[in-house]
Amino acid sequence: MHCGAQIKKMGYLEIDNTWTLFLDRDGVINEKRENDYVKNWNEFSFLNGALQAISTLSNIFGRIIIVTNQRGVGKGVMKEGDLVIIHNKMSQEIKLNFGKIDAIYYCTELSDDSDCRKPNIGMGEKALIDFPEIELTKSIIVGDSCSDMIFGERLNMKKVLIGNGEYKFDSDWQFESLYAFSLMIL
Numbered sequence: 132m133h134c135g136a137q138i139k140k141m142g143y144l145e146i147d148n149t150w151t152l153f154l155d156r157d158g159v160i161n162e163k164r165e166n167d168y169v170k171n172w173n174e175f176s177f178l179n180g181a182l183q184a185i186s187t188l189s190n191i192f193g194r195i196i197i198v199t200n201q202r203g204v205g206k207g208v209m210k211e212g213d214l215v216i217i218h219n220k221m222s223q224e225i226k227l228n229f230g231k232i233d234a235i236y237y238c239t240e241l242s243d244d245s246d247c248r249k250p251n252i253g254m255g256e257k258a259l260i261d262f263p264e265i266e267l268t269k270s271i272i273v274g275d276s277c278s279d280m281i282f283g284e285r286l287n288m289k290k291v292l293i294g295n296g297e298y299k300f301d302s303d304w305q306f307e308s309l310y311a312f313s314l315m316i317l
C-alpha cells in the first residue's frame with residue numbers, strides 16, 4: 132500500500148462494545164500546529180465537536196486508545212514531562228465531558244525506523260499486550276495522515292481518514308472531523 136491510492140467506500144458496520152477505537156491525536160482531537168508541536172497546555176486546543184464526539188464514541192466502543200507520534204520530545208523542543216501534563220489535562224477535560232480514554236501511547240523517537248513511530252506498529256502491539264481482548268478486525272483507526280492509514284493497514288484495522296477532501300490517502304472512510312465520524316457511527 133502507498134499513499135495517494137483510491138478511497139474505497141465501505142458499507143455499514145455494526146459497532147458494539149467488542150470494538151476498539153484507536154485515535155490519532157493532533158489533527159483529530161486537537162488542532163495541529165503547522166511546523167510546530169503542541170508544547171504545553173496553552174497550545175492545546177480541542178477541535179470543534181471533538182469532546183462531544185469522544186463522549187458519544189465512549190458509549191459505543193469498548194475501548195478508546197490514543198496512539199500519537201510526538202517527535203518534538205526527541206528533538207528536544209519539549210520535555211516528556213510536558214507531554215504527560217498535556218495528556219493528563221486532556222484526559223481530565225474528556226472525562227468532564229463524559230468521555231473516556233482507556234490508554235494513551237506516545238512515541239517520542241526521532242527516527243522513522245523506530246518501532247513505535249507510526250506507520251510502524253509498536254504502539255498497536257503495546258496496546259494488544261495491555262488489552263488482550265482487543266480484536267484487530269474489530270478495530271478502527273481514525274487519523275489525519277498517511278502514516279495513520281498505513282499503521283491501520285499493517286494491523287488489519289478499518290481506517291478512517293479525517294480530512295477536508297483536498298488530499299486522499301487509502302482509507303475505508305473519510306470524514307471532515309471526528310465529530311462527523313461520531314454522527315455516522317450513531
Ligand SMILES: [Mg+2]
Binds near residue numbers: 158274276
Ligand atoms: Mg495527526
